[in-house]
Each structure stands twice: as C-alpha cells, then as structure tokens.
Amino acid sequence: MLTTKPLPYCKVFVLFFLSSCHNSTNIETTKSETLSYFSKNNEAKLAIKFLFDNYKGRYGLKTQFLTRDGIDKSDEVLNLNLYDYQNYLDSVDVNSSITKIYDSTALDKNFLIQNMNLALMVYENPIVGEKKWYDWKTFCEYVLPYRVGVEVLNNWRPYFYKRYSRYLKTFDIEKLSISNISEILKLELEGTSRYTFWEPQKKFKPSVNQTVDEILKFRTQFSCEDYAVHSTYVLRSLGIPAALEVIPYWGKFNFGHIQEAIMLEDQKFYPNTPRDTMPFLYQIAKMYRKTFSKVKNPTEQMISYGEAYENIPKDFNYDDLIDVTSERTKVSNITFDISQYKSIKTSYLCVYNNGQWMPVDWAKVMDNKVTFKNIGRNILYHMGQYTSTGMKLIKEPFILDAKGNINYPIDNKRNTNKLTIYNWDRNKTLDNGTGYILYSWDINTHSWQSLYEITASETSLQFSLPNETLCGLYKLEPSNQSNFTSVRPFTYKNGEQIWW
Structure with a gap:
C-alpha cells in the first residue's frame, strides 16, 4: 500500500x-x-x-x-x-x-x-x-x-x-x-x-x-x-477526535498516502488542510478512514460469495477501514457487462501505480454485471480478475472523467499522426542527448508495446504514429533504464500530453 x-x-x-x-x-x-x-x-x-x-x-x-x-x-x-x-x-x-x-x-x-x-x-x-x-x-x-x-x-x-x-x-x-x-x-x-x-x-x-x-x-x-x-x-x-485516513494507491501519482483527519466543531472530519474537505479532488480513486471498531472484512465477504482465498488480493484483508472517498473527491457508481467472462465471481478495479495495475476496489459479479461504488473521478482505470498467479486484466483501460462519464482512449479519431512531446514524465522535461522509448498500451495483450526509440536533440520529440488504431494510452521512458516503470502514462489531445 x-x-x-x-x-x-x-x-x-x-x-x-x-x-x-x-x-x-x-x-x-x-x-x-x-x-x-x-x-x-x-x-x-x-x-x-x-x-x-x-x-x-x-x-x-x-x-x-x-x-x-x-x-x-x-x-x-x-x-x-x-x-x-x-x-x-x-x-x-x-x-x-x-x-x-x-x-x-x-x-x-x-x-x-x-x-x-x-x-x-x-x-x-x-x-x-x-x-x-x-x-x-x-x-x-x-x-x-x-x-x-x-x-x-x-x-x-x-x-x-x-x-x-x-x-x-x-x-x-x-x-x-x-x-x-x-x-x-x-x-x-x-x-x-x-x-x-x-x-x-x-x-x-x-x-x-x-x-x-x-x-x-x-x-x-x-x-x-x-x-x-x-x-x-x-x-x-x-x-x-482524530483518525488516520488512507489512500492505498494514488490515482494520478505513484505509491499511496496516509494522513490524519481532525473533527471540527461542525462534527465533520477534515484533512490536515483546514476547512478543505477535498484537497485530493480528482487525484484519488479510493480513500479510507481507520477505525478501532471492527467492520466487515472484504476478504471474508468474498469468501462467503464463493471466492477462493488464494484468488483474493491481500489488499482487501482488513477489518478496520471505512470508505470515505465521497468526502474527499467527486465520485460515481459505474457498472459493466462482463458476460463474456463466465468464470469470474469477483472483479477488481485497478489504477496504474508505480508501473503496475493495482486493485483499489472489488465487486461481486451479479447477473453478468459488476458495479463499483463511490469511485473517484478523473482517473484512469482498468478492470481485472485475480488468481493465485496475480492480477489478470480484462476488457480495456478507461477514464472516468470529471463529470462521471466513461471514456475509452482508443485512438481511432485522431486528426494527426504526429505526436510532439515535451515531458517524459509529469513535470520532467526531456534531457538533451538522452534516448527515449515511446510505448503504447496494447488492449489485446494487456501490456506496453514499444513503438519508437529516439534520442532527444532539443526540448521536444516528434513521433510519427503508425496508421493502425492504437489504444491512445502512452508512456515515455528513458532507454538507458530498461526496468524504469514508474513513469506516469498519458493520453494526447489537441497537441498536449494529458497525464494520468
């Protein structure tokens, strides 16, 4: 976490x-x-x-x-x-x-x-x-x-x-x-x-x-x-009154966060930013408040639904956290049809964090559908199923936008085959003389596929995209760090990188 x-x-x-x-x-x-x-x-x-x-x-x-x-x-x-x-x-x-x-x-x-x-x-x-x-x-x-x-x-x-x-x-x-x-x-x-x-x-x-x-x-x-x-x-x-509040995994940054929240005279808990109930607006997928009293353990709930223990991520084995996401950011309930995945009993919602898709929520499959509740908006997500060998991604990545709409970053409506890139990570500009590899997310293999490698000779890089449809989700890594996976992904719109 x-x-x-x-x-x-x-x-x-x-x-x-x-x-x-x-x-x-x-x-x-x-x-x-x-x-x-x-x-x-x-x-x-x-x-x-x-x-x-x-x-x-x-x-x-x-x-x-x-x-x-x-x-x-x-x-x-x-x-x-x-x-x-x-x-x-x-x-x-x-x-x-x-x-x-x-x-x-x-x-x-x-x-x-x-x-x-x-x-x-x-x-x-x-x-x-x-x-x-x-x-x-x-x-x-x-x-x-x-x-x-x-x-x-x-x-x-x-x-x-x-x-x-x-x-x-x-x-x-x-x-x-x-x-x-x-x-x-x-x-x-x-x-x-x-x-x-x-x-x-x-x-x-x-x-x-x-x-x-x-x-x-x-x-x-x-x-x-x-x-x-x-x-x-x-x-x-x-x-x-004070409590620990936990962000298991940031939605737009790497790793997670824990901070204290304080109750003020109005009987509401506030983060350590006084009078601002939503300092993490559009940055988090899920946030929890730690309790002393016991709450329903998600792992035990999933087992009661027939899920095998080894098919449940350890992230959900707790009995002292309550969901306060709606107090800290705008949220939505989102439902998906997964009738094509007949064997799934439980589905997970993941965010991209430190180079991996990490689970932040779970839902029981009912009538071939899953509904994830109180999900933070303006975040990139991917659904998955979990087995003893790890998370297996299903369907394709999507963005739950600030209005609560689901958008898929399939790049089949782009009006140009040119990408002009100025940053290789959020707030990290290109270094002259450094080689970079541009990756695109492959929705068939559920993995990053390299498109081009190029050395920066100025403050921007120009890439010519292939004619075939791409997912529209990219990342740019320094080529001299083959295992460097913590860069944030981005989409491209109107000549700008939009970081996720």
Missing part, C-alpha cells in the same frame, strides 16, 4: 515475522480487574466494553536486529549513521525480525486504567469546546483507543497531554477554534519538536509505527504515516 525507504543491505539480511501467543486467560483477568476498578463508573464500563469488543486481532509490530546467536543488536544498529553502517554490519551477521505482539498478550490493567482515566477526563473537560461536544460513538472510535496504528503499546497519551495542554495554555485558548489549535499544533510539530520531513534520513527506521519514546529519540518522521500517527497521538490526547 505505502512504501518507506528500505533498510540498507546487511551482510546477511532476513526479514521474518514472529507472532506472540494469545493468552485468553490473562486477557479475561485483565478485563475483569479493569471493570472492577471502574465498578461505580458506568461510562468507563461502557468504554471498556467497547475496547474489549474490538481488541481481538489488534497488534503492534516490534522491529529487532538479532545476530545468529539471538543477541539483540537493535540499539547499536538503530544508532548507526546510514553512511557509516557498512563497517559495522560487515563485522556481524544481523537478521532483521519484525515481531507481531498481539494486544491480547500486551494489555494490562494499569495501562488500561491510565488510558481510560485520561481519555474520559478530556471528554468531560476538553481543552477547547463545550463539554462532550461530540457524541459517545465518536469518543469511543476516535479518542478512546489506546493505539493508533501498529505501534507497540506505549504511554503516548500522558506524555502528549502533559506537553501540549501546557503549551496551549500559553495562548488565549478560550478564543481559539479547533481549527486554530490544529494549526498551532502543526507549527509546533514542525518547529519546536523538529519533527519534519525536511531533515534527511540519517538512521534506520526504528519501527513500522513509532512509539512516543522513538519519536523523542529520533525526532524524524520516516514517512507520511509517521507524521500522521504522531499528530493523531497529540490530538487524541487533548480530547480532539
């Missing part, structure tokens, strides 16, 4: 997952003791019930660097400068392990009691706004939870509450809106805390999602997800 900078190559590098064992006896004891502590607090008991109704399957990921003898070298490796690490790694065989620590083994009474007391305190007496200015369901979902992502359980709430409640008291807080506070906190995170993208990565990423101790130690976000988790920690600690 999202990519972060990979760990540098070690002399012996192995990535594996270990899972801690579940202990139902201990977790039931923890639940009973926590409920007993709050026996006279009905709100706390309801909140505890919510947590224990939804904790199963939740976990944190702990990164460790171990020698073959099992000696933990994490502190040494994580303190290495990336530019000086090789001498150390050459002297020791290091395996990188990521251990999955389930909440069922990590939760304890004292941790839950502290978390509950602080969460209820800011709900009853918020830093800003009226008492209980949002409903109980919102509190349980977006303030109460003891975890934000897949971080190892840690005491983020007391630290960030103490730090930022004191900080905000230096302002005339009664005159501030939640939007004002959001901007103040954002400036502080990027300023005083020096928690910013602009510093180059100098060390290994300590974990998939950082704990408060790791944030304080490294002072660096290694990805957009790190910043979002940190910001959500801060907002929730102050009693302001």
Whole structure:
C-alpha cells in the first residue's frame, strides 16, 4: 500500500515475522480487574466494553536486529549513521525480525486504567469546546483507543497531554477554534519538536509505527504515516477526535498516502488542510478512514460469495477501514457487462501505480454485471480478475472523467499522426542527448508495446504514429533504464500530453 525507504543491505539480511501467543486467560483477568476498578463508573464500563469488543486481532509490530546467536543488536544498529553502517554490519551477521505482539498478550490493567482515566477526563473537560461536544460513538472510535496504528503499546497519551495542554495554555485558548489549535499544533510539530520531513534520513527506521519514546529519540518522521500517527497521538490526547485516513494507491501519482483527519466543531472530519474537505479532488480513486471498531472484512465477504482465498488480493484483508472517498473527491457508481467472462465471481478495479495495475476496489459479479461504488473521478482505470498467479486484466483501460462519464482512449479519431512531446514524465522535461522509448498500451495483450526509440536533440520529440488504431494510452521512458516503470502514462489531445 505505502512504501518507506528500505533498510540498507546487511551482510546477511532476513526479514521474518514472529507472532506472540494469545493468552485468553490473562486477557479475561485483565478485563475483569479493569471493570472492577471502574465498578461505580458506568461510562468507563461502557468504554471498556467497547475496547474489549474490538481488541481481538489488534497488534503492534516490534522491529529487532538479532545476530545468529539471538543477541539483540537493535540499539547499536538503530544508532548507526546510514553512511557509516557498512563497517559495522560487515563485522556481524544481523537478521532483521519484525515481531507481531498481539494486544491480547500486551494489555494490562494499569495501562488500561491510565488510558481510560485520561481519555474520559478530556471528554468531560476538553481543552477547547463545550463539554462532550461530540457524541459517545465518536469518543469511543476516535479518542478512546489506546493505539493508533501498529505501534507497540506505549504511554503516548500522558506524555502528549502533559506537553501540549501546557503549551496551549500559553495562548488565549478560550478564543481559539479547533481549527486554530490544529494549526498551532502543526507549527509546533514542525518547529519546536523538529519533527519534519525536511531533515534527511540519517538512521534506520526504528519501527513500522513509532512509539512516543522513538519519536523523542529520533525526532524524524520516516514517512507520511509517521507524521500522521504522531499528530493523531497529540490530538487524541487533548480530547480532539482524530483518525488516520488512507489512500492505498494514488490515482494520478505513484505509491499511496496516509494522513490524519481532525473533527471540527461542525462534527465533520477534515484533512490536515483546514476547512478543505477535498484537497485530493480528482487525484484519488479510493480513500479510507481507520477505525478501532471492527467492520466487515472484504476478504471474508468474498469468501462467503464463493471466492477462493488464494484468488483474493491481500489488499482487501482488513477489518478496520471505512470508505470515505465521497468526502474527499467527486465520485460515481459505474457498472459493466462482463458476460463474456463466465468464470469470474469477483472483479477488481485497478489504477496504474508505480508501473503496475493495482486493485483499489472489488465487486461481486451479479447477473453478468459488476458495479463499483463511490469511485473517484478523473482517473484512469482498468478492470481485472485475480488468481493465485496475480492480477489478470480484462476488457480495456478507461477514464472516468470529471463529470462521471466513461471514456475509452482508443485512438481511432485522431486528426494527426504526429505526436510532439515535451515531458517524459509529469513535470520532467526531456534531457538533451538522452534516448527515449515511446510505448503504447496494447488492449489485446494487456501490456506496453514499444513503438519508437529516439534520442532527444532539443526540448521536444516528434513521433510519427503508425496508421493502425492504437489504444491512445502512452508512456515515455528513458532507454538507458530498461526496468524504469514508474513513469506516469498519458493520453494526447489537441497537441498536449494529458497525464494520468
């Protein structure tokens, strides 16, 4: 879904997952003791019930660097400068392990009691706004939870509450809106805390999602997800509902994105662009909000429809994401006849991302038709079916335009056989003396077919297209990078490249 900078190559590098064992006896004891502590607090008991109704399957990921003898070298490796690490790694065989620590083994009474007391305190007496200015369901979902992502359980709430409640008291807080506070906190995170993208990565990423101790130690976000988790920690600690929002794959860019969303006084969630509900207009196909309560797992739904597990992409195996695409961009429901594909039970909608067609939505085949709902507009798509060998594309690529119309980029109505190209990728101009290969999408083989190779001698390239009908979807790659597949595709209209 999202990519972060990979760990540098070690002399012996192995990535594996270990899972801690579940202990139902201990977790039931923890639940009973926590409920007993709050026996006279009905709100706390309801909140505890919510947590224990939804904790199963939740976990944190702990990164460790171990020698073959099992000696933990994490502190040494994580303190290495990336530019000086090789001498150390050459002297020791290091395996990188990521251990999955389930909440069922990590939760304890004292941790839950502290978390509950602080969460209820800011709900009853918020830093800003009226008492209980949002409903109980919102509190349980977006303030109460003891975890934000897949971080190892840690005491983020007391630290960030103490730090930022004191900080905000230096302002005339009664005159501030939640939007004002959001901007103040954002400036502080990027300023005083020096928690910013602009510093180059100098060390290994300590974990998939950082704990408060790791944030304080490294002072660096290694990805957009790190910043979002940190910001959500801060907002929730102050009693302001906040959530992670996920773009699995951009519709017009490569990779994906995660950011925090904040609830304002109007009871609506906004991205970290204040008062702009659609900063990603016409850029995304799908966007989701992370929940703590469990939602229907798409994989389980597909299996119930008769689909085999191995024929389902791993992208759809989740139980904590709700679709908020319609809150962030213009959307449409689109239906296709796939009667020619008799064996398909489930069809997928894909976007072109980092050189591949990646699935962003799925639909059950009913009466030889599929309907994809709440699909972002002005994006290039392709349908597919999935098997154990991967995604197999069907039909042909199409563009769902800004008005919700489906257009196929078949190039049989062009009024010229000439293409004049100025960019080899979005915002990347041609380099004089560099060779480039022009590709066209072949709807029969569902692959890129090379048309021409030419060396740039000026700021533009001229191509004469063959007379036969082409798909009308192109890409241009530097010829000296044979595996360079991350360039964006484009169509051509009225003498201009239109990037997808």
